Amino acid sequence: MKKLTSLRDLFFTTRFFLCWGVLALLFLSAYFVPFMMTMAKSITLFFAVLTLLDLILLFGTKKTIRIRRLVADMLSLAEENKVRLHIESTFAMPLTARVIDELPEQFQIRDFILMQRLEAGASIETDYLLKPTTRGEYSFGNLHVFASTALKFVQRRFTVFAEKKVKVYPAFLQLRKFQIKSAPDVNASAGGHRPFRRGFSTEFDHIKEYTRGDDARTINWKASARRSQLMINSFMDEKSQQIYCLIDKGRLMKMPFDHLSLLDYAINATLMFSYVSLQKDDKIGLITFAEKVEDVLQPSKAKKQFNKVMETLYLQETRFLESNFADLYTVVNKRAGQRSLLILFTNFETLKGFERQLPYLRRLNQKHLLCVVLFENTEVSALQANREDSIEDIYLHTIADKFLYEKKMILKELQKNDILAIYTSPSSLTVNVVNKYLELKARQFI
Template identity: 25%
Template sequence: MLVYGILTVALGIAAVGDLSWWYVFAIDLIVFLVSFGDLFFSPKKSQLRFKRTLAEEMERGLPYSVVIEVSNPTAYSFSYRLIDSLPQSFVRPFPVRGTILKDSVVRITYETSPADRGKYEINKLYFRYRSLFGLWEKQTTIELPEELKVIPDLTETRQYLENAQKFLLYEGLKIRKQLSGSGEFAKIRSYVVGDDPRKINWRQTAKLREVMTNEYEPEHGKYITILIDCGRMMGAELKKGNRLEKALEASLTVAAAALKKGDYVSVLAFSKEIKVYVPPAKGMAHLQTILQAIYNVKVDAAESNYAAVLQYLEMMQKKRSLILLFSDVRTFLHEESALIYLKRLRQRHLFFMIGVEDQTLVKRTKTEPADVQAAMLKSIAQQQMLFKKREKNKWEKQGLQMIEAPEEQLAVTAVSQYIEIMNQSLL
């Protein structure tokens, strides 16, 4: 278009003089037809081969590389632009530009990051390339169907599985030792300074002529039931994601910790009705079953029906278990009907609720009342905190423990509470 525009302007100026308009139109037409010869110096669409390589599963918020392999078996080099059909919730660094030489295979790499969990289909690849002189550009659309799953961020789960003590110490917490002499017998080892003298194994000490001691560990084979609230309030946005995202990440970390210790884990996701139920099982392979069942749960625009889910749980879970509920504490405190079912569940199960702390409310209670408006905001925030504290005390008197944690410490707090309950043999 640039060459054609310059030529047209030049001929137009010449036409003002003695040059005939017929010559102008004839020269324009000849140049236009000659330009088609440039198309012979570019590959045909059917000669190019494309292949996309990407991970079948991506974790939310983490960067991943996608590779597009382009095979050019022709004798022509060309420059290109490509756009991949990624969903709108992905980072889209398009168009990707570059050059492919003749008779070569090029691997084009770009980086993306998914923002929302779910199952996606990526079908088309849009590819444009220019000929040798760049007078014409061809476009081809390639069908490359792919299925992609975006799962929760498992960074904290991996950190725990790599080193449980280091994972907890990072947040200033320690794995608590179990009560003396409690738990299952693990092994006999050499006595070291600081061991409980009551655990000395005198028979092995006399046989080996070296002080030996018994080592115990928390009992295995306990039942852990994780409840994940998917109601309206779990859609509240946090610094990274929303409450449901943090609850999913924390619940998977707790599940990994319990499965690693040989416990049975079941998971139930709910809102106004039951969305997902994974029956109890043990072994690390069960973690993948849980992940595939809950990775696509979404926040519902409805209030959670706690009474229905607790009634369902009472019917499904007959053995004594630790029930960990990830939900919004403030919303739960208004559910008087749930208290009746929880009192019945408490007779058989141990209940513990974990929620994300409202940082805005905490910040409001600590602000200086510089003016009337700030004083009103602070007083309302303090009133809400007092209401929450009063209602929590009422529930805790019934033996129903509740705790709130900052969003970045939710997984650590949940695992720490689980370990403490197991080490104290409360089940």
């Protein structure tokens, strides 16, 4: 870090200009009232001495002010992130410091100033909070300290080159403080017996004697030859289930809610859902799509999978075209070799738009367990609840009724086709998705 130290770092304060402005008025008055000239000259000399003294105190020394910024390499989206400034003064007198940190342009804050008092030879730490509303890479600039003495006629600027780039990820801070309402665990039955179903799972359990009604395709011929009687392989449901999060990045996901888009809420929910799924020993995968499928992350239960999900998600952006569900079905059918839980984050505002994509949703649900996440338009709900008597309010109420009715019809169509659905407000999305997953797992739907 380099420091700028030159007369270019000299700045005059408001007090300086006010005093000399008053002196200008005194000299102007002395033109009409001659006896005021002596007083004006005396005051001018006095202010000149004070200004010179202030300059000597700030610039006539090798003392300096050091400042550094302490910020994490990763910031959390839509969360309060702490930034710490460490300021150290080597001056032998107390100073008043005006601290300016060049914040990333995404915040659009042009008047960020922190006022601090620096005691002689002391160091202090001060914190401030930043709340990013978009994902991506943020660039911090330089740090500036404008120091002034008690006279406050001039200021000396200390500039530290402290440029730094940080990445804003989905709201990972929630992982440390978010409390999830766990669904009851049906496996915790009396005696600790773990229920199982016969089937063709990939997890072998044990070999047992054949009884009438057992599937002949599970006969273990080698074990049968050794025991001189028919023996079959018994399988249990595989503990590690395969899960895909399907994130729609089409134009409807750009709809804003509380400074975030629906895509941001879907990404935050996916991150939390992935964390919980990996804790439950399930394999989590990810597919993002818009006019075509873009990112495909194969399911895995490895610990590094969570970092892969986070790295894939933090730069995602919405598109302005209609989402291609046909391409999504093709990719899922090709990549997901076994029955999987598919969590589809999307949004439909009209029944016609939904009906165009319904055939692909049906096909996905035939081979897999599909759960469609739809967003409640809370602003439309608020309009619908508004019961005013003016013509404009009645018109808005009627339009709101139409949109809410179509949402209900969409949900009814999903239910008619045996497709699971989560209808939630954006703010409650994360907890509702995770609780639905825990419910399905507890009821052995997956």
